[in-house]
Amino acid sequence: MKHLTLPPIASAGQPLAAIDTPALVLDLDAFERNLDRLQAAADAAGVKLRPHGKAHKTPAVALAQIARGAVGICCQKVSEALPFIEAGVADIHISNEIASLPKAALLAQAALVARMSVCVDDIVQVDMLGQAAAQAGSRLGVFVEIDIGHGRCGVTGIEGVLPLLDRIARHPQLEFRGLQAYHGTLQHLRSHAERRERSARAAARAGEVVLALEARGVRCGTVTGGGSGSAEFDFASGVFTEIQAGSYAFMDRDYGDNEYTDTLRFEHAMFLACTVMSTAAKGHAVVDAGLKSLTTDSGLPGIWPPGRLRYHQASDEHGVVHAIDGPLPALGQQLLLVPGHCDPTINLHDQIVCLRAGVVEALWPVSSRGLSR
């Protein structure tokens, strides 16, 4: 049988219009400005930046962040970290708990080749990590996760932290490196003033634990947390020593809907290129990007530039587009969408098509795509 080969999605030197769709495309100039902007704000505040790899799952992005001064990256899963380590990222924090021995064993193996840390909120997790690190002969950094209002994982207050510190101290291969304090939901509060107020309250809760630990002679070292919606407040908090922002590199529609001042504002840098494949219906056009190339958990994508068209409905491989102002797009026309939520959308794609001034410069593999173990 003749072997059929899927042609590459794009080649260096091609214009945007020549890219096969659906395709994730990255405006490198806007992306690099986003990276520079957050790194400069972190440097000015004297706070470390540890961008979140779960947002991009792309070693080339991590290396661009580290080249600008990031101290390493976060990952959400151990398997997710492996392609980054392979690409040379030397310092990775798993900003999440694990509660199975095989995952602890893999993390302990990874700690033989990179500086690794992970979160705990239960002594059972601590014992698993201690056992795995002893078996592997590696050292693992451990952060106690505290809940500062998000209400998902993490212990509450100093009373929750102390038993975990005792337990960590029993395992010679584990090293207490500080606290993780993350509040996810406040990142998406639209009002800048409300975000500032809620971020201050969350940071204050973390600060209380830091002070209570210091009063017992325990130095926290690192307090890690924060995100793209709260970074400007977290920098100024005096509590966080390390910020975990991820989406700032791309700016999805959901983060774009937040209200910002000029202090720290990011540009839409990532788009989903799609093509109109049906215009038979009256009143709408249909594009070739649906639930298999974008996710709708944070709402529907925007259409770029805004104002003329609206993405109305997604099914598996179809997107229905309405006109707000002016005509519907023509059959075969390429459109750019702004993903509703960049993290799970990028996780659908094997590569990012990178453009500069509208011309393809590189294809970046999304090497950690699908690695959720």
Add this chain to the structure above:
Amino acid sequence: MKHLTLPPIASAGQPLAAIDTPALVLDLDAFERNLDRLQAAADAAGVKLRPHGKAHKTPAVALAQIARGAVGICCQKVSEALPFIEAGVADIHISNEIASLPKAALLAQAALVARMSVCVDDIVQVDMLGQAAAQAGSRLGVFVEIDIGHGRCGVTGIEGVLPLLDRIARHPQLEFRGLQAYHGTLQHLRSHAERRERSARAAARAGEVVLALEARGVRCGTVTGGGSGSAEFDFASGVFTEIQAGSYAFMDRDYGDNEYTDTLRFEHAMFLACTVMSTAAKGHAVVDAGLKSLTTDSGLPGIWPPGRLRYHQASDEHGVVHAIDGPLPALGQQLLLVPGHCDPTINLHDQIVCLRAGVVEALWPVSSRGLSR
């Protein structure tokens, strides 16, 4: 640098509890009963079954369907079809329009090695297909898509079909094979009676076009459409000659919420195995399966067996689980979720772990995962 290897997600002979998570698991006995049940209903009705490959993206599933009597499969995209062709599937219908020359060219190449067809609802698409098939020297089957109430793609009535027939006839390498008539939204109407009534109305709209064409001396050949929620009515319609159901093989939570009679009822056969990784909070447990391993476009997943626990909220790599009745699950405990929508959920995974009587029998690669071009 030491090379780190991600261990396999599971190995043949292992019990369910030993599978690393999150993992898509398939209960082979229930799955095979689902395949047998729909094929028997199709055979009894004298209607062909062409299951939808977009639901599973997995050649092993397609081959199991064809072994039971399916005439081939549908795909939604040309790229999606390639791994199926490679695996030996000889007859694939692209149940969708394409409106770009590179995609038409790839389809025409595929038609050199498999029997291929595709939908049209515009003469521009017809000309692209004709040009591509002429260049490749292949024959392409063409279905005119008609809108029977779904309101997405497709032309309306005989007036919409005739100009496309004329255009198809101008291209010697294109072959008119019939009509595609698909109504997606009615598949998910919960009431059995309402689904029956709406399916009959949709089929009647298709039947009118078939009769009008026959009155003009045009034989439709095949009328393809239908889905897992309407199949029993479509079989009996006297209009459809071929049914495109996909989800019946797995039965997701959304289809499970439909009301069925005993005529044609399917079992939940696909689950997402996950692990409780945090129980620090009062009132909920947190599992390691979120938006990177399931999708929420058709609502949250169920928890299997039903009645005791509820999946309350998804974030990227976390799922918050509440108790309905009884205690919360323990740290480290494995849970089985029933995906809200199987198609985009399977598209997140590289493999399906197949179990029989709770023991791993095979790992099936989801070879068309991510192929949306």
